[in-house]
Amino acid sequence: MNKITILIHCKDLSGIIASVTNFIVEQNGNIIYLDQHVDREQDIFFMRLESEFIGDNFSTDAFKSAFKTTLAEKFEMKWRIYSSHNKPKMALFVSKYDHCLYDILGRYNSGELNLEIPFIISNHIDLKPIADSFKIPFFHIPVTKATKAEAEDKQLELLKTYNVDFIVLARYMQIVSSKLINKYPNKIINIHHSFLPAFVGAKPYHSAYKRGVKIIGATSHYVTEELDAGPIIEQDVAHISHTYTIEALIAKGRDLEKIVLANAIKLHANRKVMVFNNKTVIFS
Amino acid sequence: MNKITILIHCKDLSGIIASVTNFIVEQNGNIIYLDQHVDREQDIFFMRLESEFIGDNFSTDAFKSAFKTTLAEKFEMKWRIYSSHNKPKMALFVSKYDHCLYDILGRYNSGELNLEIPFIISNHIDLKPIADSFKIPFFHIPVTKATKAEAEDKQLELLKTYNVDFIVLARYMQIVSSKLINKYPNKIINIHHSFLPAFVGAKPYHSAYKRGVKIIGATSHYVTEELDAGPIIEQDVAHISHTYTIEALIAKGRDLEKIVLANAIKLHANRKVMVFNNKTVIFS
Amino acid sequence: MNKITILIHCKDLSGIIASVTNFIVEQNGNIIYLDQHVDREQDIFFMRLESEFIGDNFSTDAFKSAFKTTLAEKFEMKWRIYSSHNKPKMALFVSKYDHCLYDILGRYNSGELNLEIPFIISNHIDLKPIADSFKIPFFHIPVTKATKAEAEDKQLELLKTYNVDFIVLARYMQIVSSKLINKYPNKIINIHHSFLPAFVGAKPYHSAYKRGVKIIGATSHYVTEELDAGPIIEQDVAHISHTYTIEALIAKGRDLEKIVLANAIKLHANRKVMVFNNKTVIFS
Amino acid sequence: MNKITILIHCKDLSGIIASVTNFIVEQNGNIIYLDQHVDREQDIFFMRLESEFIGDNFSTDAFKSAFKTTLAEKFEMKWRIYSSHNKPKMALFVSKYDHCLYDILGRYNSGELNLEIPFIISNHIDLKPIADSFKIPFFHIPVTKATKAEAEDKQLELLKTYNVDFIVLARYMQIVSSKLINKYPNKIINIHHSFLPAFVGAKPYHSAYKRGVKIIGATSHYVTEELDAGPIIEQDVAHISHTYTIEALIAKGRDLEKIVLANAIKLHANRKVMVFNNKTVIFS
Incomplete structure (x- = not known):
């Protein structure tokens, strides 16, 4: 049994749904x-x-090719097609906090997760025993101001060697450079410990405490150049x-961070997220 | 511009989606x-x-007829088709509590509500000024043990006269008989002041208090013969x-009741609810 | 039976609780x-x-006087004492939105509310029928750029005449001037339709939509000079x-606004809120 | 520095608070x-x-003794006094599910937890590597119908040897006998995977699925003889x-179970829970 997942976006035109379903x-x-x-x-x-395809002679590549010429070009679609045989490969980046990693x-x-974790990268050695x-x-790649570019090259090499599909920053306390972001557009997932857009940047729990909010939050988002x-x-x-x-805020927040990040990972790995114009469409 | 909403359920077979979208x-x-x-x-x-249909010569009846012979019979569908020109008519049944009524x-x-309220029925006169x-x-139809059957006949007559589509029991403190239920299957919406199936029946807040729960709830459901x-x-x-x-439980619960009932009303009026085997499918 | 509520804050010193409870x-x-x-x-x-005081000869004024000389001066307390015989008087300011007003x-x-509403002020006539x-x-006091100061004087006169204790801006779409704020410090309650500090200012639902947040909020706060x-x-x-x-965001938000504002009103009217350094302590 | 926590309950009488605070x-x-x-x-x-006590010559035992004769007997109090020097000892009982254990x-x-875990008991060997x-x-104590009494004796012996203060059943899939319950009254914490009192007993997620609820829950409670x-x-x-x-219900429920159980453990370990008449008072 072959199963594929198709994600499409394009200008809204009459007849797209019928055309796609007919094609299937x-x-x-x-x-x-x-x-x-x-x-x-x-x-x-x-x-x-x-969609499921019964029969041994189904080829995802042949399907993609037919899809492209029959449908995608006609409707000027942006599209992605995934075979369920291929589990996405997720690289984990961590620093010293262990709660998201354990989770x-x-x-x-x-x-519970429909993915593979080929490796963990950290700028500190502390969490190696957990890995x-x-x-x-577990690859320990220290990052200093002086070695940042070099460290990122090592990261990129590992990502390439292991054919990584997407990256999760599980409380990785470093700002990722545009070089990495451009290689993995909408494929680097971060967890920020506030309900964005409130409390952007460092130490959001301290800011939340100072402002006297009655609610704290956590937000998982794709990394873009703007922080x-x-x-x-x-x-x-x-x-x-x-x-x-x-x-106490930080302790309570850890539970939010774990669950919000885990949900974001599951949505991404199950190919349920589409991005357009800096917003997401999340399918059920 | 004509707009229709189609609801279908049937045995799961290959090709249904393509057949329906093609038909449209x-x-x-x-x-x-x-x-x-x-x-x-x-x-x-x-x-x-x-689906939207441009052009003046669209006929919902003709569409229904074609749908029936082309699709519904083939797939043995249960189906409903609504024109957006027809707002559903909702009868409100109340007793003495006013919070859901005000809301x-x-x-x-x-x-905010895509429906018409032709009238309010109550077994008490108290809320007439609000109506x-x-x-x-506002129709005052008292209910006593002796007059219950007679009262229900009056209710049914009003419901028929005004072509009521569905009924909302907004804290109506009477048990509705099977006669009414059978006339309006999955069309009578009740609000129960507990997170069902906990605390079925009378005085759920008292039961919740006694059990020492840390959470209270409210549940909106279709009325069936079993309470x-x-x-x-x-x-x-x-x-x-x-x-x-x-x-304090009761006061807090009132806010839940109002919002849960309002949401259920909106879902029903917007034809987003399907019922099968005593469970609902709620479309977005 | 006399019942009083005491609110105190002061530098933390040893022995305060025992001193106060002994005094009682x-x-x-x-x-x-x-x-x-x-x-x-x-x-x-x-x-x-x-605290409750049995006996007819209890005098709140005498109690306050004794409290002041015996305790308040010793510990340099900021303090307020309320008799339960005096319900707070709340003025409602509205514009055109009716959902908070109805609620x-x-x-x-x-x-449900332990307070009195002597009057409603609006800069528009629209909601008069509800009042x-x-x-x-219901007092209609139009506000234009030219007449703003004059309108506020009328408001202040009404507030004084009716001995108003606190003001609720129930989606009052005007910025209140410092003159009014200074007369009612931490006594003007506003409802803002976002989870502050996100989306300060006008049209927060539009900003929330644009940012693509997965959560919307509402915040009730005391009005200060900074917006x-x-x-x-x-x-x-x-x-x-x-x-x-x-x-849809706006409709969903209305439910949040109603409940958040109602809760804030109840907390304030029941003297459960203390303010220090732009943050609140909320007692249960 | 010595710090103690006092928990009291008794018939409500005038003057208790002042008497206790004076005593301190x-x-x-x-x-x-x-x-x-x-x-x-x-x-x-x-x-x-x-309460904090400065000075080296504070004795918790002497304090308890004075408390007993001066206050507890007078007001017929049920009371407990804990020194912050003694962290509570918590035994973990598990079976095969690992999510609560990892958490x-x-x-x-x-x-994050203010307690000690002297050991883990399980009726299966599966989770030993995590321990x-x-x-x-990690003590593997198999339980069969035939060996249940004997297994419980082994458990009791371990609990005694290690001076265990309370027990947490972290998805321990065995019913605990009254012998153990009576030795640890209101000291055995269970996590049940439903919002009790809905779905008592086995397979609550299956029951929730069947009933078509729109909310699932988890409940942490003290174990008593009634299930x-x-x-x-x-x-x-x-x-x-x-x-x-x-x-999917089970996966979603795991997150609830983890957090609800962790919160219950923290409340109990921080001596914030009092039980009376099968209900809890939870202090902040």
């Missing part, structure tokens, strides 16, 4: 999921479709009160 | 919304579709603490 | 509620206490998705 | 936290108080939809 039927596919969205302000059509590896271990206990290769301004994938919040010290 | 195209329609769901356990396919009429007044201030006909056991449309909850008296 | 006992009071909070960063002690008056009518139906005096920067009393949020248009 | 002052203590609650229905007074040990490792990687003793009916410490919920399969 002609290719002997059975549609098992279809959802679409029209951004009426920008007049853009988005679609996500899953992700715990889920990975229990089979070891989960038997995942903490990329497309938002997932957000969640928790109620707090005046009794919370900064330390 | 052949009828010169432009699909503006499509969502579907497959209940894999029961092997049932659900679809909701909105619904406030929303109605501000144009008057919103200029909506508080019908298909759930919408639920929400609020956190409470040991400091809440029963009175 | 000496005055033949029975403490029925006591909660305290210490802001360790600023070394400030906050306390809220409710507040509905609660007022049902006895009329609830039988509350939307006053002490936060209450906040709440709701999850949204890419399917929400701006209109 | 006489013992040269500085009260740094005081909260109280009166259950008016049952006329019971609850208080939690933290608790991750928090333990990062210093090993966190360097915590899933003990005093509730903490609850939380998550919204779901018709698109969730049972597997």
